[in-house]
Amino acid sequence: MKKLLIFLSTAFAVSSVMAAKMPMPSDMPKSYEAECASCHMAYPPGLLSEKSWQNVMSGLTKHFGTDASIDEKDKIEITNWLKRNAATKQKYSELAPENRITKTSWFIREHEEIKADVWKRPSIKSPANCGACHTTAAEGIFSEKGLKVPAK
Ligand code: HEC
Ligand code: HEC
Structure with a gap:
């Protein structure tokens, strides 16, 4: 039982750090x-x-x-x-x-490794264009798994 509890609490801690999920509520x-x-994704x-x-x-x-x-x-x-x-x-x-979501301190921190010229790539254009890199952005999933920064 104790082992199970340790396992559960570790799994929970890991998932809350790794998986940034803001699912689109079903009552949208x-x-x-x-x-x-129409001008950008439904944030x-x-x-x-x-x-x-x-x-x-x-x-x-x-x-x-x-x-x-x-x-x-x-x-x-x-x-x-x-x-x-x-x-x-x-x-x-x-x-x-x-x-702006893109001016919050968490956003800046999570994206600090991205260089200025990357944001300006034609297929990205703006930090507000989440879906250009987070392929699962529309479902509100921003974890590494759905991440693919386009090369151009
Ligand atoms: C006519 C076009 C248009 C419509 C319609 C529109 N937006 Fe926007 N919105 C923009 C533009 C342009 C930006 C700036 C995008 C950028 O910086 O790349 C923006 C940015 C935003 C941002 C900030 C993104 C960031 O940088 O973090 C939010 C939040 C937002 N819009 C919410 C909404 C909401 C809510 C609605 C509906 C009520 C809406 N928008 C409708 C054009 C639009
Ligand atoms: C140029 C590509 C790009 C764009 C555009 C972009 N991101 Fe990211 N995002 C990244 C990268 C790279 C990371 C870092 C991934 C890592 O280190 O695990 C990241 C990390 C994140 C994280 C943390 C993920 C986690 O699991 O902790 C969140 C949340 C996030 N982005 C939300 C957004 C939102 C919301 C937008 C749009 C307003 C956005 N991103 C736009 C590339 C991008």
């Missing part, structure tokens, strides 16, 4: 896919804190140099869903600078 409203996934809500999502959704008319405004009904639905499913683990729940 259709409006999220329609309104928030899993677990990537930002509640306050940061609130800030993103309050500023859609000036959204990273573009106008991403939507009708009030969709806005309320998406905002509530994002906030309900926002990051809870302390590591991911900091207030994101410029409302």
Whole structure:
């Protein structure tokens, strides 16, 4: 019994360090896919804190140099869903600078080995383009297994 407990606690510790999983909650409203996934991927809500999502959704008319405004009904639905499913683990729940996942300290730390010119490769273009390297990003899986940094 003791051995089993040691095994279980080790397995748990390893998995929580290695596997960064922010699965897309199954109650995702259709409006999220329609309104928030045409210019970039549908970011899993677990990537930002509640306050940061609130800030993103309050500023859609000036959204990273573009106008991403939507009708009030969709806005309320998406905002509530994002906030309900926002990051809870302390590591991911900091207030994101410029409302960007890619400016959080955890993001910068996890990607510090990537050189500046890699981000600019034509098939990547931006750190916000998660799916260019994380082939399983759409499912919210960012572990090494799904990782393939394109050479060009
Ligand atoms: C008209 C196009 C467009 C639409 C629609 C749009 N976005 Fe964006 N979004 C952008 C652009 C452009 C960026 C900046 C991307 C970059 O830096 O590469 C961005 C960036 C973001 C980021 C920050 C990414 C980072 O750098 O960490 C978040 C979060 C985000 N969008 C959420 C949303 C949400 C939520 C919606 C739906 C309400 C939405 N977006 C709809 C164009 C759009
Ligand atoms: C240029 C390719 C590239 C892009 C684009 C990219 N990443 Fe990564 N990501 C990496 C690499 C390389 C690592 C480090 C993997 C390692 O050391 O295990 C990593 C690590 C991570 C980790 C930690 C994984 C773990 O298991 O601990 C998370 C979480 C993550 N990325 C999320 C994101 C998100 C979210 C985006 C988009 C907003 C993104 N990444 C964009 C290449 C990329």
